[in-house]
């Protein structure tokens with residue numbers, strides 16, 4: 248409002264001119280509100296002008312770039328806040344997209360006062376008159392954490408690879424060791440056995456009963472050790488040769504395995520029941536023979552006194568596997584041993600009760616595993632056991 252005194256015809260008048268400025272006031276109020284909001288922002292906000300110079304920036308923007316006061320940046324251009332490499336990248340990748348699409352959002356590497364760099368998330372909006380509004384957030388900590396996790400993962404993977412290689416080498420050493428030790432033990436054992444037998448034969452008469460008993464023990468023990476060595480060698484040999492997968496008609500194979508046990512069958516009066524519809528499986532003939540020989544043999548060995556062994560074989564065809572079951576009516580196995588018996592040297596009986604070496608089922612498990620299959624048992628003590636052999640229908644590669 249403005250007032251002025253003017254004279255007209257000797258009279259004095261007071262001229263008052265007033266304008267309605269409510270609109271302008273409101274606009275100013277809104278602008279002030281926006282400014283307060285921008286200064287309260289945790290993200291850096293800035294506007295660059297016609298010549299890429301900063302015309303406005305909030306306190307957070309200055310802080311993010313390491314300046315105490317926004318005034319210190321006013322007049323600088325955005326190029327003062329990035330290093331040469333990043334400026335080139337922004338010119339080549341960011342600005343063309345910003346001009347084209349009016350917006351750009353992504354990550355960049357900013358330069359703080361003093362020259363250190365930091366990762367930032369950057370959002371740019373193109374305005375009229377070549378003005379650009381930018382919002383910037385320091386994401387260095389997040390990036391470093393992600394990078395650290397990535398590096399740790401990489402290191403972990405590398406360590407797993409190295410450890411696996413070490414384990415494989417150690418495993419290989421152990422296999423060769425077991426093989427050569429068992430192999431080398433054979434000769435001295437044969438000597439012990441041979442000489443013990445010579446003494447028993449030639450000088451048996453001059454030995455008293457006690458000495459004869461001990462010599463008998465030496466012969467029995469060395470026979471057992473010989474069996475142990477043979478089984479150990481067999482165990483280490485399983486899988487030494489490449490697994491040769493071929494179609495094997497199980498019906499013929501099992502009939503042959505049962506026929507091979509004819510001595511024990513005759514001795515026990517055992518009865519085998521093999522179904523007619525046994526499948527043709529994909530497996531290694533030698534390994535399959537090994538698996539079923541050991542299972543059939545055990546079914547005859549672990550029989551109940553006075554009970555004629557009955558061995559019933561069944562097969563089940565699933566979408567991806569054949570399951571062959573071998574059931575006996577023998578002594579059964581307590582539940583706590585259902586897994587353990589597949590480990591090497593695990594036996595539940597003394598030599599006197601049931602002779603054996605505790606290697607047979609370990610061979611069964613190893614052989615089935617080499618063919619991509621698995622084995623398990625269900626059993627009730629005093630009633631019998633059923634061993635299951637699962638073999639994949641499609642040849643699966645197993646190392």
Ligand code: ADP
Pocket residue numbers: 541545546549575577578579580588593594595596602603604605606607608609632
């Ligand atoms: P071994 O027969 O030489 O002892 P195995 O590895 O073949 O070695 O068997 C391990 C143990 O599992 C046996 O000592 C026996 O206790 C138990 N076992 C295996 N098969 C049967 C079976 N069919 N019935 C009862 N027990 C069995």
